Amino acid sequence: MKNKITYILLSISVLLMIIGVLQGEFLEVMQKAIIICLSCMGIG
Amino acid sequence: MRRKLIQIISTLAANPAFISLYRKEIYQGNLKSICVPILNCHACPLAVGACPIGSLQNILISVRASFAITQYHIGLYVIGFLGVVGSFVGKMPCGWLCPFGFLQEIFYKIPSPKISIHRAMPLLKYAFLLIMVIVLPILIVDELGYGQTWFCKFICPAGTLEAGFPLIVLIEDLRSQIGLLFSWKVGLLVIFLIWMIVSKRPFCRVVCPLGATFSLFNKVSLFRMVVDKDKCIECDMCYKNCPTGVKVYEDTNNPDCIRCLNCVKTCKYGALSFRFVKSKKLEQ
Numbered sequence: 164m165k166n167k168i169t170y171i172l173l174s175i176s177v178l179l180m181i182i183g184v185l186q187g188e189f190l191e192v193m194q195k196a197i198i199i200c201l202s203c204m205g206i207g
Numbered sequence: 208m209r210r211k212l213i214q215i216i217s218t219l220a221a222n223p224a225f226i227s228l229y230r231k232e233i234y235q236g237n238l239k240s241i242c243v244p245i246l247n248c249h250a251c252p253l254a255v256g257a258c259p260i261g262s263l264q265n266i267l268i269s270v271r272a273s274f275a276i277t278q279y280h281i282g283l284y285v286i287g288f289l290g291v292v293g294s295f296v297g298k299m300p301c302g303w304l305c306p307f308g309f310l311q312e313i314f315y316k317i318p319s320p321k322i323s324i325h326r327a328m329p330l331l332k333y334a335f336l337l338i339m340v341i342v343l344p345i346l347i348v349d350e351l352g353y354g355q356t357w358f359c360k361f362i363c364p365a366g367t368l369e370a371g372f373p374l375i376v377l378i379e380d381l382r383s384q385i386g387l388l389f390s391w392k393v394g395l396l397v398i399f400l401i402w403m404i405v406s407k408r409p410f411c412r413v414v415c416p417l418g419a420t421f422s423l424f425n426k427v428s429l430f431r432m433v434v435d436k437d438k439c440i441e442c443d444m445c446y447k448n449c450p451t452g453v454k455v456y457e458d459t460n461n462p463d464c465i466r467c468l469n470c471v472k473t474c475k476y477g478a479l480s481f482r483f484v485k486s487k488k489l490e491q
Binding site for chain 2 (some may be wrong): 166167168169172173175176177178179180181182183184186187188189190192193195196197199200201202203204205206207
């Protein structure tokens with residue numbers, strides 16, 4: 164039973180990741196990660 | 208010794224952009240589109256990957272604006288990434304790869320009176336994950352529909368240490384912008400550093416939202432700890448050597464277990480082992 168849950172979770176996760184990549188979310192991740200967000204660090 | 212070496216290599220692998228120190232900026236290459244399975248602030252000048260918790264918040268703060276322009280970015284890429292890592296190894300990256308976890312283990316080696324963490328306190332990390340990382344960034348927004356990265360901004364000591372301090376040292380103009388909020392974050396960092404000396408991995412166990420996410424997978428991940436009850440005499444050697452204070456024979460694959468395998472190494476009776484699930488034998 165546990166194994167089934169694991170494989171279902173893994174499959175859903177892979178699917179979500181693929182959908183996210185196809186939607187271009189990785190570009191949004193990069194855009195946010197390459198700027199220095201001062202307020203995110205508690206500065207400013 | 209082998210784990211320490213891997214922790215050092217992982218810290219360097221996640222933060223190899225030493226050229227940024229010379230350029231006085233942060234790394235801005237394409238690798239920043241890839242999440243790393245550790246709490247490593249992507250605003251650190253040396254970091255080349257994206258912190259999944261920072262990235263998730265950054266997507267969630269603009270989720271309303273994203274819907275307004277029919278983009279529908281709700282963090283599926285990051286959530287899927289966390290699910291893939293968790294499904295394979297659960298909380299193992301915390302024990303082998305995370306630089307902030309490594310720092311906590313180093314600090315705990317400083318001789319001092321030691322204090323155990325109350326068994327209810329680890330539940331707090333789920334509240335941090337739910338409230339500071341998910342709910343508040345989505346719900347509390349400005350007039351333009353953008354929220355704030357609540358966990359990064361008000362809590363994350365890894366960000367203060369890895370990004371805040373280095374950037375203030377590198378970029379002079381930032382020094383004039385230091386205010387009450389940064390003082391709060393420095394104070395919080397100092398509290399965590401002191402806590403690390405007296406307790407085993409306090410940030411991981413009580414606060415870390417990334418560890419909280421991975422811990423949800425510990426019971427069902429493909430990688431699992433196995434206890435042979437016939438061989439175990441409950442001598443507590445595993446408990447004494449566990450960096451998160453888990454009694455693995457009482458609760459195998461406890462959500463706080465970081466799969467460091469110290470217990471397997473220290474068990475003289477061969478009662479502890481680990482396996483990647485593939486046979487029915489493991490389910491017994």
